[in-house]
Amino acid sequence: GQNIDQPTEMTATEGAIVQINCTYQTSGFNGLFWYQQHAGEAPTFLSYNVLDGLEEKGRFSSFLSRSKGYSYLLLKELQMKDSASYLCAVRDMSTLTFGKGTMLLVSP
Amino acid sequence: GAGVSQTPSNKVTEKGKYVELRCDPISGHTALYWYRQSLGQGPEFLIYFQGTGAADDSGLPNDRFFAVRPEGSVSTLKIQRTERGDSAVYLCASSIERTGNTEAFFGQGTRLTVV
Numbered sequence: 283g284q285n286i287d288q289p290t291e292m293t294a295t296e297g298a299i300v301q302i303n304c305t306y307q308t309s310g311f312n313g314l315f316w317y318q319q320h321a322g323e324a325p326t327f328l329s330y331n332v333l334d335g336l337e338e339k340g341r342f343s344s345f346l347s348r349s350k351g352y353s354y355l356l357l358k359e360l361q362m363k364d365s366a367s368y369l370c371a372v373r374d375m376s377t378l379t380f381g382k383g384t385m386l387l388v389s390p
Numbered sequence: 391g392a393g394v395s396q397t398p399s400n401k402v403t404e405k406g407k408y409v410e411l412r413c414d415p416i417s418g419h420t421a422l423y424w425y426r427q428s429l430g431q432g433p434e435f436l437i438y439f440q441g442t443g444a445a446d447d448s449g450l451p452n453d454r455f456f457a458v459r460p461e462g463s464v465s466t467l468k469i470q471r472t473e474r475g476d477s478a479v480y481l482c483a484s485s486i487e488r489t490g491n492t493e494a495f496f497g498q499g500t501r502l503t504v505v
Contacts, residue, residue, distance in 0.1 A: 315493065324481065324496035325433065369432050376446040378423060378483075378494055380432040 284308045286381035290357045290372050293387045294360055302355045304370030311373045315346050317369040319383065325369055330354070360388050392416075394497035396482050403472055403505045411467040411500045415484030422465050423494060424457055426482040433481055439465060472504045 283300040294300040304389040306314070313332040317325035331337055331346035331353060342355040355368055395414040403409050403483050410412040415422050419500045450456070454472075460466035460467040467474055479501050483494040 284432075301431060325494070327493040365503050377435055377449075379435055380425070380504045382432040385430075 284372055285378040286370055286372055287383075288381060288384045291385045291387070293389065294364060296358050296360055296388055296390050298389045299356065299358050300360060300386065301381045302357075302368050302370075302386065304353045304355070306351050306353070306370070306372045306381075307359060308351075308372050308374050308379075310374040311315060311348060312375060313377070314346055314353050315345075315371040315373065316342075316353075317371060317380075319367045321366075327351060332352075357386075358389070362388050362390070364388050392469055394482055394484055394495050396480075396497035396500050399503045400503075402505060403502055405472060405474060407472050409472055409502065411469075411480050411502070413465045413467070413482030413484075413497060415462075415463065415465070415467055415482070416495055419484035419495075420462065421485045421487055421492075421494075422459060423483045423485075424465070424467050425483065427479045427481055427499070436467070440448050451494060468503075472502075474504045477502055477504045 288304045299372055315330050316328040318328050319325040328342055329344035331344050336345045336380050341358045346353045365388045367385050369383045370381040405498045422439040425485045426435040427433045437457045438446040439459045442459055457467045479499040481496055481499045483496045485494045487494045
Protein backbone atom coordinates (compact mmCIF):
# COMPACT_ATOMS: atom_id res chain seq x y z
CA GLY A 283 0.00 0.00 0.00
CA GLN A 284 0.88 3.65 -0.17
CA ASN A 285 0.55 6.63 2.13
CA ILE A 286 0.84 10.11 0.61
CA ASP A 287 0.74 13.27 2.70
CA GLN A 288 0.54 16.90 1.57
CA PRO A 289 -0.78 20.08 3.18
CA THR A 290 -4.49 20.73 2.75
CA GLU A 291 -4.29 24.42 1.90
CA MET A 292 -1.73 27.12 1.15
CA THR A 293 -2.02 30.79 0.33
CA ALA A 294 0.42 33.03 -1.53
CA THR A 295 0.59 36.38 -3.24
CA GLU A 296 0.76 37.06 -6.95
CA GLY A 297 4.38 37.23 -8.12
CA ALA A 298 5.70 35.26 -5.15
CA ILE A 299 7.24 31.77 -4.90
CA VAL A 300 5.51 28.87 -3.18
CA GLN A 301 6.72 25.36 -2.31
CA ILE A 302 4.23 22.53 -1.89
CA ASN A 303 5.61 19.50 -0.05
CA CYS A 304 4.68 15.85 -0.41
CA THR A 305 5.85 12.90 1.67
CA TYR A 306 5.12 9.32 0.75
CA GLN A 307 5.56 5.75 1.86
CA THR A 308 5.35 3.04 -0.77
CA SER A 309 6.14 -0.63 -1.14
CA GLY A 310 7.64 -0.16 -4.60
CA PHE A 311 8.58 3.17 -6.12
CA ASN A 312 8.33 3.74 -9.87
CA GLY A 313 8.06 7.52 -10.13
CA LEU A 314 6.34 10.57 -8.65
CA PHE A 315 3.99 12.89 -10.53
CA TRP A 316 2.55 16.31 -9.83
CA TYR A 317 -0.81 17.24 -11.32
CA GLN A 318 -2.79 20.49 -11.31
CA GLN A 319 -6.55 20.45 -10.99
CA HIS A 320 -8.79 23.49 -11.36
CA ALA A 321 -12.22 23.33 -9.78
CA GLY A 322 -14.62 21.24 -11.84
CA GLU A 323 -11.93 20.11 -14.26
CA ALA A 324 -9.81 17.02 -14.79
CA PRO A 325 -6.27 16.83 -13.39
CA THR A 326 -3.54 17.84 -15.84
CA PHE A 327 0.07 16.67 -15.78
CA LEU A 328 2.77 19.04 -14.50
CA SER A 329 5.91 17.03 -13.78
CA TYR A 330 7.51 13.64 -13.27
CA ASN A 331 10.49 12.59 -11.11
CA VAL A 332 12.01 9.13 -10.81
CA LEU A 333 15.62 10.00 -9.92
CA ASP A 334 16.76 12.23 -7.06
CA GLY A 335 17.13 15.89 -7.85
CA LEU A 336 15.39 18.84 -9.37
CA GLU A 337 13.44 18.90 -12.63
CA GLU A 338 12.74 22.38 -13.98
CA LYS A 339 10.03 23.24 -16.46
CA GLY A 340 9.40 26.95 -16.90
CA ARG A 341 7.85 28.48 -13.80
CA PHE A 342 7.38 25.05 -12.22
CA SER A 343 10.09 22.82 -10.71
CA SER A 344 9.81 19.52 -8.89
CA PHE A 345 12.28 17.90 -6.52
CA LEU A 346 12.61 14.31 -5.35
CA SER A 347 14.52 12.57 -2.58
CA ARG A 348 13.81 8.84 -2.70
CA SER A 349 15.71 8.07 0.51
CA LYS A 350 13.57 10.57 2.41
CA GLY A 351 10.31 9.73 0.61
CA TYR A 352 9.94 13.42 -0.11
CA SER A 353 9.09 15.67 -3.01
CA TYR A 354 8.19 19.28 -3.50
CA LEU A 355 6.65 21.36 -6.26
CA LEU A 356 8.02 24.88 -6.59
CA LEU A 357 5.95 27.51 -8.35
CA LYS A 358 7.63 30.80 -9.23
CA GLU A 359 6.21 34.15 -10.34
CA LEU A 360 2.78 33.12 -9.18
CA GLN A 361 -0.19 34.17 -11.27
CA MET A 362 -3.85 34.30 -10.33
CA LYS A 363 -4.54 31.41 -12.70
CA ASP A 364 -2.26 29.21 -10.57
CA SER A 365 -5.02 29.04 -7.95
CA ALA A 366 -5.90 25.35 -8.08
CA SER A 367 -5.44 22.04 -6.29
CA TYR A 368 -2.01 20.43 -6.68
CA LEU A 369 -1.95 16.66 -6.50
CA CYS A 370 1.07 14.54 -5.65
CA ALA A 371 0.86 11.01 -7.08
CA VAL A 372 3.15 8.01 -6.66
CA ARG A 373 3.44 5.12 -9.07
CA ASP A 374 4.36 1.72 -7.73
CA MET A 375 4.62 -1.54 -9.64
CA SER A 376 0.94 -1.71 -10.42
CA THR A 377 -0.85 1.59 -10.02
CA LEU A 378 -0.84 5.36 -9.56
CA THR A 379 -1.99 6.62 -6.17
CA PHE A 380 -2.87 10.24 -5.45
CA GLY A 381 -2.63 12.32 -2.32
CA LYS A 382 -5.60 14.40 -1.17
CA GLY A 383 -4.25 17.49 -2.90
CA THR A 384 -3.12 20.93 -1.75
CA MET A 385 -5.49 23.79 -2.49
CA LEU A 386 -3.42 26.84 -3.43
CA LEU A 387 -5.04 30.25 -3.31
CA VAL A 388 -3.17 33.08 -5.01
CA SER A 389 -4.25 36.55 -3.97
CA PRO A 390 -3.50 39.90 -5.65
CA GLY B 391 -9.76 10.00 -30.22
CA ALA B 392 -7.72 13.05 -29.30
CA GLY B 393 -8.25 12.64 -25.57
CA VAL B 394 -9.87 10.43 -22.97
CA SER B 395 -13.63 10.53 -23.41
CA GLN B 396 -16.09 9.71 -20.64
CA THR B 397 -19.82 9.36 -20.99
CA PRO B 398 -22.18 10.45 -19.68
CA SER B 399 -20.79 13.68 -18.25
CA ASN B 400 -23.57 13.73 -15.67
CA LYS B 401 -25.76 10.95 -14.33
CA VAL B 402 -28.54 11.23 -11.79
CA THR B 403 -29.99 7.96 -10.58
CA GLU B 404 -32.24 6.72 -7.83
CA LYS B 405 -30.92 4.79 -4.88
CA GLY B 406 -30.89 1.08 -5.64
CA LYS B 407 -30.57 1.44 -9.40
CA TYR B 408 -27.81 0.08 -11.65
CA VAL B 409 -25.50 2.42 -13.58
CA GLU B 410 -22.80 2.05 -16.20
CA LEU B 411 -20.08 4.62 -16.79
CA ARG B 412 -18.06 4.48 -19.98
CA CYS B 413 -14.44 5.43 -20.67
CA ASP B 414 -12.89 5.64 -24.13
CA PRO B 415 -9.12 5.98 -23.66
CA ILE B 416 -6.56 7.52 -25.98
CA SER B 417 -5.91 5.20 -28.90
CA GLY B 418 -2.95 2.91 -28.26
CA HIS B 419 -2.91 3.39 -24.49
CA THR B 420 -2.67 0.00 -22.83
CA ALA B 421 -2.99 1.20 -19.23
CA LEU B 422 -6.37 2.42 -17.98
CA TYR B 423 -7.28 3.63 -14.50
CA TRP B 424 -10.58 4.39 -12.78
CA TYR B 425 -10.70 6.82 -9.88
CA ARG B 426 -13.46 8.30 -7.72
CA GLN B 427 -13.20 11.87 -6.45
CA SER B 428 -15.31 13.53 -3.82
CA LEU B 429 -15.40 17.29 -3.30
CA GLY B 430 -12.18 18.59 -1.76
CA GLN B 431 -10.43 15.23 -1.96
CA GLY B 432 -7.82 13.74 -4.25
CA PRO B 433 -8.71 11.02 -6.75
CA GLU B 434 -9.27 7.70 -4.96
CA PHE B 435 -7.96 4.69 -6.87
CA LEU B 436 -10.53 2.08 -7.86
CA ILE B 437 -9.09 -0.25 -10.50
CA TYR B 438 -6.27 -0.48 -13.02
CA PHE B 439 -6.28 -2.37 -16.32
CA GLN B 440 -3.27 -3.41 -18.34
CA GLY B 441 -4.74 -4.42 -21.67
CA THR B 442 -7.88 -6.47 -21.11
CA GLY B 443 -7.03 -7.68 -17.63
CA ALA B 444 -7.60 -5.99 -14.29
CA ALA B 445 -4.05 -5.82 -12.94
CA ASP B 446 -5.12 -4.28 -9.65
CA ASP B 447 -8.71 -4.01 -8.41
CA SER B 448 -7.83 -3.47 -4.77
CA GLY B 449 -9.51 -0.05 -4.73
CA LEU B 450 -13.02 -1.25 -5.53
CA PRO B 451 -14.94 -0.50 -2.32
CA ASN B 452 -17.20 -3.57 -2.39
CA ASP B 453 -18.76 -6.15 -4.68
CA ARG B 454 -21.34 -3.69 -6.00
CA PHE B 455 -18.57 -2.21 -8.13
CA PHE B 456 -17.25 -4.00 -11.19
CA ALA B 457 -15.32 -2.91 -14.28
CA VAL B 458 -14.54 -4.51 -17.61
CA ARG B 459 -12.35 -3.80 -20.60
CA PRO B 460 -13.14 -6.69 -22.95
CA GLU B 461 -11.14 -5.60 -25.98
CA GLY B 462 -8.39 -3.68 -24.28
CA SER B 463 -9.76 -0.29 -25.27
CA VAL B 464 -13.12 0.99 -23.99
CA SER B 465 -13.83 0.30 -20.33
CA THR B 466 -17.12 0.28 -18.44
CA LEU B 467 -17.46 0.80 -14.71
CA LYS B 468 -20.62 -0.84 -13.39
CA ILE B 469 -22.26 -0.03 -10.08
CA GLN B 470 -25.11 -2.17 -8.78
CA ARG B 471 -27.70 -1.18 -6.16
CA THR B 472 -26.39 2.37 -6.00
CA GLU B 473 -26.24 4.13 -2.64
CA ARG B 474 -26.18 7.86 -1.85
CA GLY B 475 -22.57 7.46 -0.72
CA ASP B 476 -21.61 6.50 -4.28
CA SER B 477 -22.22 10.08 -5.38
CA ALA B 478 -18.91 11.47 -6.68
CA VAL B 479 -17.04 12.32 -9.85
CA TYR B 480 -15.73 9.16 -11.50
CA LEU B 481 -12.52 9.84 -13.41
CA CYS B 482 -10.88 7.65 -16.01
CA ALA B 483 -7.25 8.01 -17.06
CA SER B 484 -5.08 6.23 -19.60
CA SER B 485 -1.37 6.00 -20.32
CA ILE B 486 0.79 4.33 -22.93
CA GLU B 487 2.17 1.91 -20.37
CA ARG B 488 2.37 1.53 -16.64
CA THR B 489 6.04 2.27 -16.09
CA GLY B 490 8.43 5.12 -16.62
CA ASN B 491 7.71 8.68 -17.55
CA THR B 492 4.34 7.90 -18.98
CA GLU B 493 1.88 10.42 -17.68
CA ALA B 494 -1.73 9.47 -17.21
CA PHE B 495 -4.20 11.57 -19.19
CA PHE B 496 -7.56 12.14 -17.56
CA GLY B 497 -11.02 12.42 -19.00
CA GLN B 498 -13.44 15.10 -17.82
CA GLY B 499 -15.18 12.63 -15.55
CA THR B 500 -18.74 11.50 -14.95
CA ARG B 501 -20.53 13.24 -12.12
CA LEU B 502 -22.76 10.63 -10.51
CA THR B 503 -25.53 11.76 -8.19
CA VAL B 504 -27.57 9.15 -6.35
CA VAL B 505 -30.83 10.54 -4.96
